Amino acid sequence: MAKKNAFYAQSGGVTAVINASACGVIETARQHKDSIGKVYAGHNGIIGALREELIDTSKETPSTIAALRHTPSGAFGSCRYKLKSLEQNRAEYERLIEVFKAHNIGYFFYNGGGDSADTCLKVSQLSETMGYPIQAIHIPKTVDNDLPLTDNCPGFGSVAKYVAVSIKEAGLDVASMCDSSTKVFILEVMGRHAGWIAAAGGLAAQEEGDAPHIILFPEIAFDKAKFLKRVDECVKKYGYCAIVASEGAQYADGSFLADSGTVDAFGHKQLGGVAPTLAAMVRQELGLKYHWALADYLQRAARHIASATDVEQAYAVGKAAVEMAVAGKTGVMAAIVRGKGKRYSWSIGEAPLEKVANVEQKMPRNFITKDGFGITEKAREYLAPLIQGEDYPPYKHGMPVYARLKKIIAPKKLNTEFKV
Structure with a gap:
C-alpha cells in the first residue's frame, strides 16, 4: 500500500506548549518514512484544510522543528472554527475529504480541546462513509484542563x-x-x-x-x-x-x-x-x-516559566498520536495516565473519542474546601x-529565542475555492 501524507492542525486558544506537541508529531513522522510521507500543517487550523492552505513542514529544517519544543503560541496558526454536523453542512466535510484526497492525506492529527475532539471524531466516522477513510487521532490541548479520560491536559x-x-x-x-x-x-x-x-x-x-x-x-x-x-x-x-x-x-x-x-x-x-x-x-x-x-x-x-512536566507531556502526546496512527488506530485520543504510588509518574494511554467529545471535566467537589x-x-x-520542573528556552541578548517558520504553502491542486 502506498504511503499516505499527514495533516496536522492546531485548534482553539493556544498554549505555551502546543508547539511541543507539533514538534512531537513532525519529528516522529519523519522517523516513520516508510509509513508517512509529508506532514502538512493547516494554516490557521482546520480552516487551512478547507481553504487548501497547507503548510509543507518538509521545507522546515530539523533545527527549526526542534525549536518548536520551546516556542509558545500556535506556530502554524490556530482558529476557533467548529465543523457543524454532516446534516447541517455536508459541504464542509466533502471539501475536507476532497482536499485530503488531492494531497494524498490519510492521517489527520487534530491538536485541541473538546470541540476539536468532536471534529476529529466526525472526520474519523464520516470519512469512511464518504469513500476515503482517514485515520484521525486527537492530541489533547487545553489550558482549562477540562477534557475527560486524561489525567490532565497539556498546556x-x-x-x-x-x-x-x-x-x-x-x-x-x-x-x-x-x-x-x-x-x-x-x-x-x-x-x-x-x-x-x-x-x-x-x-x-x-x-x-x-x-x-x-x-x-x-x-x-x-x-x-x-x-x-x-x-x-x-x-x-x-x-x-x-x-x-x-x-x-x-x-x-x-x-x-x-x-x-x-x-x-x-x-x-x-x-x-x-x-x-x-x-x-x-x-x-x-x-x-x-x-x-x-x-x-x-x-x-x-x-x-513553563512547567518541565507539561513540556514533556505535550511532546509525548504528539509523538504517541503518530505511533497510534502508524499502528492502524483511528478515532482515539492520546491520553496522559497518572501512575499509582506516592512518587509521581505518568505514561501515555488512549481514550475513545466517543467518550471525549463534548464532555467537560469540572473540578471535583472534594478538591474545594467546604x-x-x-x-x-x-x-x-x-x-x-x-x-514541577523548569524548561527555559534558550536566550540571546537577554531575550528568549523562538522558532521562526518559513510556512511555505504547498501548491494547490484543486480549482475551486471554499469560503469559510
Missing part, C-alpha cells in the same frame, strides 16, 4: 505554574504596601466552567496567611454577602486580601458575574471581566482600596506534580 501545567507564581509574587507586593496602600488585590484567570486554573493559584499558599486568601470557582455559586464578609475578615487579620477569580465565576442561577452579552465562534458566552466587577463590589460595600489584573493571554503564552474559597490537600496532591 494546563504551565498556566498553573504561571498563575501560582504570579499570585505569590503579587501577594508579597501587596503585603509590603498594605499599611498605607492597597488592601485588596484580584487576579482574574481563565476558566469558563471549570476552575482548574484558579485552583492552581492555591499552590502559592504554603503557610497560614499566604496569598491567595480567596479563590472563586465556577463550580461554587457566588454569594456576594459571604464573599465580602471573607474579604473584610482577611483584611483585618492579614492586613490585605489576595484573590484569584475564575472568569467563569457565576451566581446560583448560572448567570456569570461578567457576562458581556456576546458569544464567540463556538457559541460560548464572551465574558467581560470578573475582576473589575468584584473590585467595584469591594469599593462600594467595604470602601477598600484595590488593584486588579487580568492574566489573560499572558498566562497561556508564558513559555519562559467554605468554597480554597483548595483541599487532595487538590494540592493532584496539582503540585503538574507544575
Whole structure:
C-alpha cells in the first residue's frame, strides 16, 4: 500500500506548549518514512484544510522543528472554527475529504480541546462513509484542563505554574504596601466552567496567611454577602486580601458575574471581566482600596516559566498520536495516565473519542474546601506534580529565542475555492 501524507492542525486558544506537541508529531513522522510521507500543517487550523492552505513542514529544517519544543503560541496558526454536523453542512466535510484526497492525506492529527475532539471524531466516522477513510487521532490541548479520560491536559501545567507564581509574587507586593496602600488585590484567570486554573493559584499558599486568601470557582455559586464578609475578615487579620477569580465565576442561577452579552465562534458566552466587577463590589460595600489584573493571554503564552512536566507531556502526546496512527488506530485520543504510588509518574494511554467529545471535566467537589474559597490537600496532591520542573528556552541578548517558520504553502491542486 502506498504511503499516505499527514495533516496536522492546531485548534482553539493556544498554549505555551502546543508547539511541543507539533514538534512531537513532525519529528516522529519523519522517523516513520516508510509509513508517512509529508506532514502538512493547516494554516490557521482546520480552516487551512478547507481553504487548501497547507503548510509543507518538509521545507522546515530539523533545527527549526526542534525549536518548536520551546516556542509558545500556535506556530502554524490556530482558529476557533467548529465543523457543524454532516446534516447541517455536508459541504464542509466533502471539501475536507476532497482536499485530503488531492494531497494524498490519510492521517489527520487534530491538536485541541473538546470541540476539536468532536471534529476529529466526525472526520474519523464520516470519512469512511464518504469513500476515503482517514485515520484521525486527537492530541489533547487545553489550558482549562477540562477534557475527560486524561489525567490532565497539556498546556494546563504551565498556566498553573504561571498563575501560582504570579499570585505569590503579587501577594508579597501587596503585603509590603498594605499599611498605607492597597488592601485588596484580584487576579482574574481563565476558566469558563471549570476552575482548574484558579485552583492552581492555591499552590502559592504554603503557610497560614499566604496569598491567595480567596479563590472563586465556577463550580461554587457566588454569594456576594459571604464573599465580602471573607474579604473584610482577611483584611483585618492579614492586613490585605489576595484573590484569584475564575472568569467563569457565576451566581446560583448560572448567570456569570461578567457576562458581556456576546458569544464567540463556538457559541460560548464572551465574558467581560470578573475582576473589575468584584473590585467595584469591594469599593462600594467595604470602601477598600484595590488593584486588579487580568492574566489573560499572558498566562497561556508564558513559555519562559513553563512547567518541565507539561513540556514533556505535550511532546509525548504528539509523538504517541503518530505511533497510534502508524499502528492502524483511528478515532482515539492520546491520553496522559497518572501512575499509582506516592512518587509521581505518568505514561501515555488512549481514550475513545466517543467518550471525549463534548464532555467537560469540572473540578471535583472534594478538591474545594467546604467554605468554597480554597483548595483541599487532595487538590494540592493532584496539582503540585503538574507544575514541577523548569524548561527555559534558550536566550540571546537577554531575550528568549523562538522558532521562526518559513510556512511555505504547498501548491494547490484543486480549482475551486471554499469560503469559510
